[in-house]
Amino acid sequence: MDSALLIHRIHFAFTATFHYLFPQLTMGLALLIVVLKTIALRRSDPVYNEAARFWGKIFGINFALGVVTGIPMEFQFGTNWSHFSRYAGAVIGQTLAMEGMFAFFLESALVGLFLFGEKRLSPKGHWWTAVAVFTGSWLSGYFIIATDAFMQYPVGYYTAADGTLQLASFWAFVLNPWAGWQYAHNMCGAVTTGAFVMTSVGAFYLLSGKFIEHARVFIKVSVITGCLFSVLQIFPTGDEQGKMVTDLQPVTLAAMEGLFHGQQGAPLVIVGQPNEQEGKIDNPIEVPRMLSMLTYRRWNAHVRGLDAFPRQDWPGNIPLLYYSYHVMVGLGTFFIAIMAISTLLLWRGKLFHARWMLWILLLSAPFPYIANTAGWMTAELGRQPWLVYGLMRTADGYSKFVSAGNGMFTLLGFMGIYMVLGILGLFLVWREIEQGPEAEHAPVDFKTAEAR
Amino acid sequence: MASLWFGIVAVMIAAYVVLDGFDLGAGAIYLLAAKTNEERRLVLLAIGPVWDGNEVWLLAAGATLYFAFPRLYASSFSGFYLPLMIVLWLLILRGVGIEFRAHIDNRVWQDFFDVVFSVSSILLAVFFGAALGNVIRGVPLDATGYFFEPLWTSLRLSEHTGILDWYTVLTGVVALVTLMAHGSYYIALKTDADLGRRARGFALLCWPVQFFLTFSTLVATYFIRPEIMNNYNRHRIGLLIPLVVVGCLAVMVWANPKGKEKVAFVASSLYITFMLVGAAFALYPVVLPGRDHQYDLTIYNTAAADHGLRVALAWWTLAAVLAVGYFVFVYRMFRGKIKVQVQAEEGHS
Numbered sequence: 093m094d095s096a097l098l099i100h101r102i103h104f105a106f107t108a109t110f111h112y113l114f115p116q117l118t119m120g121l122a123l124l125i126v127v128l129k130t131i132a133l134r135r136s137d138p139v140y141n142e143a144a145r146f147w148g149k150i151f152g153i154n155f156a157l158g159v160v161t162g163i164p165m166e167f168q169f170g171t172n173w174s175h176f177s178r179y180a181g182a183v184i185g186q187t188l189a190m191e192g193m194f195a196f197f198l199e200s201a202l203v204g205l206f207l208f209g210e211k212r213l214s215p216k217g218h219w220w221t222a223v224a225v226f227t228g229s230w231l232s233g234y235f236i237i238a239t240d241a242f243m244q245y246p247v248g249y250y251t252a253a254d255g256t257l258q259l260a261s262f263w264a265f266v267l268n269p270w271a272g273w274q275y276a277h278n279m280c281g282a283v284t285t286g287a288f289v290m291t292s293v294g295a296f297y298l299l300s301g302k303f304i305e306h307a308r309v310f311i312k313v314s315v316i317t318g319c320l321f322s323v324l325q326i327f328p329t330g331d332e333q334g335k336m337v338t339d340l341q342p343v344t345l346a347a348m349e350g351l352f353h354g355q356q357g358a359p360l361v362i363v364g365q366p367n368e369q370e371g372k373i374d375n376p377i378e379v380p381r382m383l384s385m386l387t388y389r390r391w392n393a394h395v396r397g398l399d400a401f402p403r404q405d406w407p408g409n410i411p412l413l414y415y416s417y418h419v420m421v422g423l424g425t426f427f428i429a430i431m432a433i434s435t436l437l438l439w440r441g442k443l444f445h446a447r448w449m450l451w452i453l454l455l456s457a458p459f460p461y462i463a464n465t466a467g468w469m470t471a472e473l474g475r476q477p478w479l480v481y482g483l484m485r486t487a488d489g490y491s492k493f494v495s496a497g498n499g500m501f502t503l504l505g506f507m508g509i510y511m512v513l514g515i516l517g518l519f520l521v522w523r524e525i526e527q528g529p530e531a532e533h534a535p536v537d538f539k540t541a542e543a544r
Numbered sequence: 545m546a547s548l549w550f551g552i553v554a555v556m557i558a559a560y561v562v563l564d565g566f567d568l569g570a571g572a573i574y575l576l577a578a579k580t581n582e583e584r585r586l587v588l589l590a591i592g593p594v595w596d597g598n599e600v601w602l603l604a605a606g607a608t609l610y611f612a613f614p615r616l617y618a619s620s621f622s623g624f625y626l627p628l629m630i631v632l633w634l635l636i637l638r639g640v641g642i643e644f645r646a647h648i649d650n651r652v653w654q655d656f657f658d659v660v661f662s663v664s665s666i667l668l669a670v671f672f673g674a675a676l677g678n679v680i681r682g683v684p685l686d687a688t689g690y691f692f693e694p695l696w697t698s699l700r701l702s703e704h705t706g707i708l709d710w711y712t713v714l715t716g717v718v719a720l721v722t723l724m725a726h727g728s729y730y731i732a733l734k735t736d737a738d739l740g741r742r743a744r745g746f747a748l749l750c751w752p753v754q755f756f757l758t759f760s761t762l763v764a765t766y767f768i769r770p771e772i773m774n775n776y777n778r779h780r781i782g783l784l785i786p787l788v789v790v791g792c793l794a795v796m797v798w799a800n801p802k803g804k805e806k807v808a809f810v811a812s813s814l815y816i817t818f819m820l821v822g823a824a825f826a827l828y829p830v831v832l833p834g835r836d837h838q839y840d841l842t843i844y845n846t847a848a849a850d851h852g853l854r855v856a857l858a859w860w861t862l863a864a865v866l867a868v869g870y871f872v873f874v875y876r877m878f879r880g881k882i883k884v885q886v887q888a889e890e891g892h893s
Contacts, residue, residue, distance in 0.1 A: 153643075167621060170620070171622055171625050177614055178689075186611045191607070193859075194859075196604065200596040201597050256614070259852030262852075493690045505633060
């Protein structure tokens with residue numbers, strides 16, 4: 093592979109992966125905060141309101157990091173992928189601009205009010221700011237997914253005389269059928285991250301015997317939400333997305349599943365290592381005929397393997413794609429198990445005293461981050477070798493005039509800065525957790541901005 | 545249709561420079577104008593609720609440029625690769641500086657983020673000015689429609705320019721001084737007591753420099769690119785633009801000592817707007833001049849097809865109305881001067 097191409101790919105992959113550590117939490121927390129605020133409002137329960145305020149602080153730190161790491165994403169289409177931008181910009185630029193115009197303005201205006209305006213607003217007014225922050229962040233998610241959906245399954249465009257893509261139908265493009273399920277699947281993942289982080293902090297407090305009342309609220313709300321969304325994650329959203337891949341990117345499906353040779357009644361590989369040289373899975377543990385059932389709803393259906401497609405159309409990195417997909421699915425299943433058991437224990441009134449389960453919940457917080465990252469890697473590695481599926485190859489899309497040396501320079505720069513940001517972020521979040529939800533300190537408060 | 549979007553992008557960029565300009569400027573004078581911890585908190589409070597929204601104009605303008613003029617976006621962003629990446633790093637550091645400073649009430653922590661915030665604000669102002677200078681000066685575009693510029697070669701204007709030469713450094717300094725003045729007027733408007741007085745003094749100091757630099761830049765621009773006058777010669781009405789610029793300068797120096805902070809701030813905003821309008825007017829319909837004019841990028845050879853632009857006009861208008869609504873709402877909630885409430889806690893002042 094051309095070294096400049098590789099560096100530009102890693103550049104985008106690294107900055108996007110790091111960036112998405114923050115929005116997945118803030119989008120999930122935005123929903124959970126609305127739930128907390130709604131209960132607080134209905135029951136006039138101060139504990140729920142304090143819980144919402146506490147998670148607002150965690151949200152604030154992550155939101156700031158999401159904003160500053162998000163700005164480079166918008167620029168990198170032009171800086172690192174200029175040939176792609178010239179080719180497809182007239183189409184995908186629209187959703188990116190809509191994100192800025194519809195979502196970012198709303199969020200930027202209201203996050204400040206939500207975080208620092210509580211004392212100036214009525215409880216209902218403050219509830220509305222939480223709803224607006226939720227709306228803005230979830231809207232933002234949709235525009236990004238719609239942009240990605242075009243790259244996965246281009247619709248609503250035509251090819252102009254100069255060879256570039258132009259918009260033919262706005263609604264076909266914005267309401268891309270691929271975007272619908274991908275969005276639902278992605279947002280379930282974000283809520284799962286939010287729920288696991290909230291449960292984890294609750295479990296931490298219960299295990300350390302601190303802030304018991306708040307910890308119970310955290311756990312109650314997040315376990316129920318987490319249970320619901322981790323189920324939705326697999327069914328129907330994950331299942332439907334799998335079917336879309338089967339229909340529209342069959343070679344990707346074959347690579348994800350490690351199916352080198354097409355067959356009737358294809359098995360589902362649970363564990364095993366893809367062996368590209370020999371075209372088989374080493375040490376497989378399989379469920380017979382399951383893949384045929386999942387993809388075509390028939391035990392005997394024929395599933396096309398990699399051998400049905402020309403080699404140059406195979407995703408470039410089959411092992412990584414295969415592992416990303418399996419890690420995602422494996423963790424997704426694990427989340428359902430954890431959340432289902434927790435819900436059961438909660439329902440029986442035992443969860444708050446089941447220390448073994450609290451320990452599991454405490455330690456589970458990193459896994460949704462891994463699962464979400466693996467899911468995005470599955471989607472984007474699975475799209476290879478295409479940048480816009482079936483239309484433009486990744487190797488044709490990067491900035492040919494930006495050398496490998498310049499790309500490496502800025503990649504290293506981002507790695508350094510992001511390392512510092514990561515450490516700072518962890519440190520500040522840890523401080524908030526340690527101070528706990530009862531701490532009545534608001535470092536910067538809107539109210540000091542009193543009118544004369 | 546392409547001309548309309550040229551205007552829209554120009555307006556968005558102007559909105560960005562005027563709005564984010566005052567918080568960048570406030571950052572640039574921050575270390576010198578705000579001496580005590582209390583004053584520094586005042587400055588940060590004065591921009592805290594609005595800086596993020598102001599910065600969204602940059603993102604929105606960039607993304608609008610992306611779909612309206614994809615070829616321009618592709619060429620300029622990859623050609624200005626290094627300075628843009630540095631701008632991104634500075635934006636990251638600056639945002640972190642503003643947001644994280646208040647989290648810990650510790651002198652060392654706060655001093656660190658004070659410097660991060662202020663230095664990145666200063667450098668951003670210089671880089672934005674230099675970027676505008678590059679666009680006016682022209683870049684080595686070739687038949688592919690692409691170019692790549694290193695950060696600097698020699699500071700002289702030659703065939704192989706870098707991003708920084710004497711002209712673009714000059715425009716960078718103009719931008720810095722202009723935004724410092726702009727930020728000073730804003731801080732004077734939002735605060736009083738010592739800080740407000742010092743901000744007014746700062747603006748007063750900036751003024752002669754700004755005045756001198758405005759004229760030297762105009763002369764320098766004419767010197768390196770005489771064709772910049774073509775549009776002005778063709779449409780005499782354009783000559784009103786420099787008149788407005790001079791008028792704004794006059795209003796600034798008149799209003800500031802009289803304590804009419806609002807008038808001075810508005811004049812400074814208009815000054816910035818009309819400097820940018822003047823540049824846009826001179827360039828039109830070129831959007832990125834090449835060293836060799838046959839490779840100029842114009843609105844005609846970079847714009848997206850008509851249907852997409854027409855559709856975008858519908859949603860863009862709706863979104864812009866909403867966005868202006870949020871801004872009015874936030875700025876109204878936030879109007880008036882800011883004061884630090886006397887805090888009961890001991891320790892830090």
